[in-house]
Amino acid sequence: MTKGYANLIRNMIIIVFGNLVYAAGVVFFILPGGLITGGTTGIALTVNQLTGIEISLFVGIFNLAMFAVGALFLGKEFAITTLLSTISYPVLLGMLQKAAGDFVLTEDKFLCALFGGLCIGAALAMIIRLGASTGGMDIPPLLLKKFLRIPVSVSLYVFDVIILIGQMAYSDRQSSLYGILLVIVYSLALDKLLAAGDSRTRLEIISRNPEAIRDAIMQKADRGVTMLHCRTGYLDKETDIVYTVVAPRELYKIEKLIHEIDPAAFIVLDKVSSVTGKGFTAEKEYL
Numbered sequence: 364m365t366k367g368y369a370n371l372i373r374n375m376i377i378i379v380f381g382n383l384v385y386a387a388g389v390v391f392f393i394l395p396g397g398l399i400t401g402g403t404t405g406i407a408l409t410v411n412q413l414t415g416i417e418i419s420l421f422v423g424i425f426n427l428a429m430f431a432v433g434a435l436f437l438g439k440e441f442a443i444t445t446l447l448s449t450i451s452y453p454v455l456l457g458m459l460q461k462a463a464g465d466f467v468l469t470e471d472k473f474l475c476a477l478f479g480g481l482c483i484g485a486a487l488a489m490i491i492r493l494g495a496s497t498g499g500m501d502i503p504p505l506l507l508k509k510f511l512r513i514p515v516s517v518s519l520y521v522f523d524v525i526i527l528i529g530q531m532a533y534s535d536r537q538s539s540l541y542g543i544l545l546v547i548v549y550s551l552a553l554d555k556l557l558a559a560g561d562s563r564t565r566l567e568i569i570s571r572n573p574e575a576i577r578d579a580i581m582q583k584a585d586r587g588v589t590m591l592h593c594r595t596g597y598l599d600k601e602t603d604i605v606y607t608v609v610a611p612r613e614l615y616k617i618e619k620l621i622h623e624i625d626p627a628a629f630i631v632l633d634k635v636s637s638v639t640g641k642g643f644t645a646e647k648e649y650l
Contacts, residue, residue, distance in 0.1 A: 375447060387482055389483075391463065396476065398545050403499030403500045405527065407421040419456040480544070480547070480548025488556035491553075564632055566632055569630075576621055580607055591603065
């Protein structure tokens with residue numbers, strides 16, 4: 364099996380698992396808690412309340428319709444990355460509803476809002492990190508971005524607010540407030556998890572022996588280095604700043620290497636949220 368096929372299978376498994384986590388959050392927390400929520404599930408809850416149509420059935424029909432629109436206007440690449448979620452989420456949702464039956468994990472609305480939000484946030488993060496889409500209500504914001512240049516985050520929040528307001532018409536005030544809490548939790552969880560694992564530490568090192576530090580970082584820590592030419596302020600001498608970016612787990616080793624060479628080295632550390640390029644998102648190349 365080639366590496367490309369292995370990655371494809373891995374990504375498909377992660378997408379299906381992400382949709383399973385999303386469905387579990389709906390079945391075990393949102394529905395038992397009687398909470399309102401945004402997205403396709405929120406619309407499905409409203410339709411279910413008004414017409415009695417099963418949530419999984421409506422989600423399936425709605426996702427397929429949105430998928431067709433997205434494939435038409437957003438292209439084949441979008442269709443490929445979205446098809447699996449479009450099919451798997453309603454199927455998994457229906458299966459979990461039948462499997463759960465009358466089982467209720469908790470009826471505490473706060474716990475339902477908290478854990479339901481964590482499930483949805485984690486599921487969305489898993490899928491989005493692969494460059495895929497959950498389909499459904501992800502698609503209208505993408506269309507607005509393409510044709511009207513409206514930022515996706517803005518239109519997504521507007522749609523969620525409209526969907527929440529629609530559900531407030533038949534929900535009590537307490538359920539509505541917990542539903543708003545649910546949306547806040549999964550939004551925060553999504554933001555945090557999207558950045559998780561990508562954060563790095565940037566080091567700028569000023570030393571009397573920058574060449575030795577440069578060599579130690581490249582040879583013993585296997586990290587790339589950039590030398591930034593500068594002039595010191597107090598002594599007015601020309602020197603080089605050693606600039607490098609490392610993973611958090613490598614920080615102790617790097618600092619130890621630096622201080623072994625120059626105990627008086629001046630080190631500036633700064634957290635960066637994401638790094639792309641060779642050695643991080645692409646394979647290293649050795650000369």
